[in-house]
Amino acid sequence: MQTVLGIDPGSLVTGYALVRQSGSQLECRHSGRLALGSGDLTARLTRLFRELDRLLEAHAPGCVAVESAFHARGARSALVLGHARGVVLLAAGLRGVPVAEYAPREVKMAVVGRGGATKEQVQFMVRRLLPLARAPRADEADAMALALCHLHRARLRLPPRAPRKPAQLAALWRAKAARR
Amino acid sequence: MQTVLGIDPGSLVTGYALVRQSGSQLECRHSGRLALGSGDLTARLTRLFRELDRLLEAHAPGCVAVESAFHARGARSALVLGHARGVVLLAAGLRGVPVAEYAPREVKMAVVGRGGATKEQVQFMVRRLLPLARAPRADEADAMALALCHLHRARLRLPPRAPRKPAQLAALWRAKAARR
Numbered sequence: 001m002q003t004v005l006g007i008d009p010g011s012l013v014t015g016y017a018l019v020r021q022s023g024s025q026l027e028c029r030h031s032g033r034l035a036l037g038s039g040d041l042t043a044r045l046t047r048l049f050r051e052l053d054r055l056l057e058a059h060a061p062g063c064v065a066v067e068s069a070f071h072a073r074g075a076r077s078a079l080v081l082g083h084a085r086g087v088v089l090l091a092a093g094l095r096g097v098p099v100a101e102y103a104p105r106e107v108k109m110a111v112v113g114r115g116g117a118t119k120e121q122v123q124f125m126v127r128r129l130l131p132l133a134r135a136p137r138a139d140e141a142d143a144m145a146l147a148l149c150h151l152h153r154a155r156l157r158l159p160p161r162a163p164r165k166p167a168q169l170a171a172l173w174r175a176k177a178a179r180r
Numbered sequence: 181m182q183t184v185l186g187i188d189p190g191s192l193v194t195g196y197a198l199v200r201q202s203g204s205q206l207e208c209r210h211s212g213r214l215a216l217g218s219g220d221l222t223a224r225l226t227r228l229f230r231e232l233d234r235l236l237e238a239h240a241p242g243c244v245a246v247e248s249a250f251h252a253r254g255a256r257s258a259l260v261l262g263h264a265r266g267v268v269l270l271a272a273g274l275r276g277v278p279v280a281e282y283a284p285r286e287v288k289m290a291v292v293g294r295g296g297a298t299k300e301q302v303q304f305m306v307r308r309l310l311p312l313a314r315a316p317r318a319d320e321a322d323a324m325a326l327a328l329c330h331l332h333r334a335r336l337r338l339p340p341r342a343p344r345k346p347a348q349l350a351a352l353w354r355a356k357a358a359r360r
Contacts, residue, residue: 045266046273069259078255082262086225087270089263093226 002154003029005061005097006147007052008139009084012036014048015139018059019130019147026151028130030059031140045087052091064092065150067142068101102149107142110149182334183209185241185277186327187232188319189264192216194228195319198239199310199327206331208310210239211320225267232271244272245330247322248281282329287322290329 001022008015017031034051036044056064069078069085092099105115111129112121123141126132129148136144181202188195197211214231216224236244249258249265272279285295291309292301303321306312309328316324 040279042269042273042279045270049270049274069263075255075258078259079249079262082259083249083266083269086263086266089222090225090229090267090270093222094229099220099222 002063002151003059003061004063004065004147004150005055005059006065006143006145006150007088008067008142008146009048009081009088010139011044011080011084013139014052014084014088015137015141015143016052016055017136017140017143017147018055018061019144019151021151026130026148028132028144030055031136031144033137033139041083045083048084049087049091052088053095056091056095056097061097063150064088064097064099065146066099066101067107067146068103100150102146107145107149110152111145182243182331183239183241184243184245184327184330185235185239186245186323186325186330187268188247188322188326189228189261189268190319191224191260191264193319194232194264194268195317195321195323196232196235197316197320197323197327198235198241199324199331201331206310206328208312208324210235211316211324213317213319221263225263228264229267229271232268233275236271236275236277241277243330244268244277244279245326246279246281247287247326248283280330282326287325287329290332291325 001020003018003020006017006019012035014034014036015031016034018029020027020029034048036048039047066085066088069081089099102110108117108122109115111117111125114121117125119138119141122145123135123138126141126144126148127135130144135141181200183198183200186197186199192215194214194216195211196214198209200207200209214228216228219227246265246268249261269279282290288297288302289295291297291305294301297305299318299321302325303315303318306321306324306328307315310324315321
């Protein structure tokens with residue numbers, strides 16, 4: 001049995017999903033959206049941390065799965081995303097829960113079978129795989145897909161993706177820029 | 181008497197300085213550099229948080245002063261900086277210490293008197309103002325300058341700068357992009 005907490009951090013809403021696998025059975029134990037409300041960035045991040053810490057304490061997942069950050073477009077979105085993502089990694093780190101990260105393409109490939117799948121296709125497949133009574137909201141579906149991607153890799157006995165070191169991130173970024 | 185913790189977060193090294201003002205007397209009580217060493221991003225951020233939390237607990241500053249993040253260039257540097265900065269804001273938020281943020285130009289203006297001052301000029305003036313026996317390292321000098329900028333504003337009875345909300349940040353970013 002394995003429990004994974006998928007987290008899709010955002011500047012305004014962070015989706016999360018706790019997915020459990022026992023044998024070939026998949027089940028979403030709990031999912032939701034943390035709306036960080038109003039207030040300055042410090043207040044938002046503090047609220048996000050407290051909510052995540054509560055989830056990690058209550059459900060003790062074996063792993064946290066997040067999207068690799070390296071796909072953000074533009075300095076502004078990267079910056080805002082970086083703040084929320086830093087808090088997610090920290091919440092896991094302080095509780096000693098390992099973090100695995102996956103590129104959007106990998107997640108879509110694992111769930112839909114196509115790296116270029118649409119949001120709707122991801123929502124459809126997530127609902128079938130788990131299975132859910134009703135379609136999840138987009139942030140929740142993304143968090144579920146991240147957890148499913150991690151479990152899928154575990155089933156194929158692929159090693160989980162550890163977060164990249166800043167130096168590796170820089171090399172990837174340069175390679176991506178060179179391809180443009 | 182007022183104590184301010186200036187923090188200059190970076191992906192590899194974070195400088196900090198605890199500056200105290202009593203009357204017209206300025207004094208750097210403590211300063212240093214947190215080298216986050218090797219390991220993945222989660223381990224680095226966890227170490228950064230623990231060190232900052234220890235500083236906040238030990239010295240109980242009245243305020244944390246950081247550079248406003250909106251000046252990062254490029255998606256990659258913004259992203260890495262965002263992670264570290266998120267952890268700094270969170271550490272202050274969890275301890276209930278207010279955060280003030282200042283643009284690099286404001287900091288240089290407050291310390292050197294010129295918004296376009298060089299790193300060396302900042303280091304020189306920080307050493308004179310505090311006064312220090314020897315020149316501080318660049319990361320420490322930046323943290324000291326941030327604390328001095330905050331105290332300078334307080335002396336002029338200007339309100340401290342609260343961190344901007346994401347929506348304000350977006351508007352500023354668009355204005356900046358339009359000016360290019």
